[in-house]
Amino acid sequence: xxxxxxxxxxxxxxxxxxxxxxxxxxxxxxxxxxxxxxxxxxxxxxxxxxxxxxxxxxxxxxxxxxxxxxxxxxxxxxxxxxxxxxxxxxxxxxxxxxxxxxxxxxxxxxxxxxxxxxxxxxxxxxxxxxxxxxxxxxxxxxxxxxxxxxxxxxxxxxxxxxxxxxxxxxxxxxxxxxxxxxxxxxxxxxxxxxxxxxxxxxxxxxxxxxxxxxxxxxxxxxxxxxxxxxxxxxxxxxxxxxxxxxxxxxxxxxxxxxxxxxxxxxxxxxxxxxxxxxxxxxxxxxxxxxxxxxxxxxxxxxxxxxxxxxxxxxxxxxxxxxxxxxxx
Numbered sequence: 001x002x003x004x005x006x007x008x009x010x011x012x013x014x015x016x017x018x019x020x021x022x023x024x025x026x027x028x029x030x031x032x033x034x035x036x037x038x039x040x041x042x043x044x045x046x047x048x049x050x051x052x053x054x055x056x057x058x059x060x061x062x063x064x065x066x067x068x069x070x071x072x073x074x075x076x077x078x079x080x081x082x083x084x085x086x087x088x089x090x091x092x093x094x095x096x097x098x099x100x101x102x103x104x105x106x107x108x109x110x111x112x113x114x115x116x117x118x119x120x121x122x123x124x125x126x127x128x129x130x131x132x133x134x135x136x137x138x139x140x141x142x143x144x145x146x147x148x149x150x151x152x153x154x155x156x157x158x159x160x161x162x163x164x165x166x167x168x169x170x171x172x173x174x175x176x177x178x179x180x181x182x183x184x185x186x187x188x189x190x191x192x193x194x195x196x197x198x199x200x201x202x203x204x205x206x207x208x209x210x211x212x213x214x215x216x217x218x219x220x221x222x223x224x225x226x227x228x229x230x231x232x233x234x235x236x237x238x239x240x241x242x243x244x245x246x247x248x249x250x251x252x253x254x255x256x257x258x259x260x261x262x263x264x265x266x267x268x269x270x271x272x273x274x275x276x277x278x279x280x281x282x283x284x285x286x287x288x289x290x291x292x293x294x295x296x297x298x299x300x301x302x303x304x305x306x307x308x309x310x311x312x313x314x315x316x317x318x319x320x321x322x323x324x325x326x327x328x
Contacts, residue, residue, distance in 0.1 A: 013097060021090050025083070032079050036072060043068040118159070121152035128152075151197055158229070161222060165295055180326040181217045183252055184209050187245050190224045194232070201232055202240040211245060211252050212326040215303040223299040224254075226292035227319055231258040235316065251305075251322045259316040268309050272297040 046064050050057055128145040131137070137145070184207050191205045213220075231241040235258035242257040263271060274294045300307045305323035312318045 013101075014094075017090075017094060017097075021086075024086060028079060028083060028086075032075055035075050039068055039071045039075070118156070121155045125149045125152045154197065158222075158225060163291065165219075165222065178214050179217070180212050180214050181220075182210065182212050183220070183254070183323075184211045184245060186217060186221060187224060187243065187254070190221060190228065191243055194225075194228050198232060201237065203228070203243060204240050205243045206245070207243070208246040211247050213252055213303065213323050214326050215323075219299045220303065223296040223321075226296045227256045227321075230292055230319070231256050231260075234258060235260040239316075247325060248322075250325055252325050254321040254323075255318055257312045257316060257318040259312065262311060262315060263309055263317050271309070272307075 043064055047061060050060055050064075054060070125148075128149040132142055132145055187207055188205070191203055191207075195201075195203055228241070228243070235241060239259040243255070244257075245252065245254045247253070271293050274291070297307050300321055300323065303323050305321060307319060307321045310318045310320060
């Protein structure tokens with residue numbers, strides 16, 4: 001409903017905006033025609049008042065015609081300048097409003113997604129704990145329910161961390177610490193954690209040893225978790241996710257590849273925008289808030305690195321990160 005409200009609000013604004021712009025341009029053209037008509041009438045009136053028998057008749061005629069041309073040139077140049085400024089201003093205003101409407105729509109989608117993301121793990125955790133509390137279960141059943149509850153609290157922890165970091169990552173000018181840490185160990189720990197959380201999924205990891213970088217280890221762990229979350233979320237359950245880390249000259253290169261549906265070329269830059277998600281929130285079946293890749297891009301940038309997404313032929317996507325190595 002809110003998405004349709006934003007659509008109609010933008011459509012209503014577009015109608016009045018283009019209507020007013022058309023009116024202003026039409027008025028500008030009308031004033032030009034009026035001024036030029038008056039200019040020609042004044043020229044004709046002045047020519048008629050000249051004495052054709054005068055020796056200076058030709059010179060005076062030439063002066064009057066030259067003045068007419070100068071006036072015409074002035075009207076054209078001023079009109080073109082005003083029109084150019086008008087169109088530029090209209091373009092800036094329209095683009096700004098369009099971005100604002102788009103941003104509001106993404107925020108609304110974000111609130112809907114966050115509400116769903118919070119309700120699901122809370123309900124699942126509560127159900128698991130109530131089942132353990134009110135029923136006599138075998139040890140294996142209790143352990144399974146406790147693991148489910150623990151996994152859901154892990155989802156809540158990732159979600160709340162992403163929301164809190166969304167503001168912190170914009171306020172701080174850079175990484176708060178310049179401590180070197182081993183990216184290889186951090187990645188191996190993250191892969192181990194996700195393998196335990198998703199035992200039915202296959203994660204192929206190829207990690208070169210002793211690759212270190214400078215920065216904030218906790219932030220980098222969040223970036224790695226977001227990439228793995230994204231790959232596992234959008235790839236079919238029967239396909240593996242491939243993680244690779246190696247050193248290339250003076251930089252560490254990390255890639256996370258999946259065999260999902262891939263990302264269209266027109267969306268590859270947009271997916272790093274705040275709150276942005278591909279598709280419509282109503283028809284979208286996968287969970288998410290539109291903050292994961294945005295935060296990942298910000299975190300990598302604050303580590304003086306860069307991230308890009310490539311096609312994983314024949315199907316899927318590869319997220320590639322490059323970060324300067326720590327020189328021992």
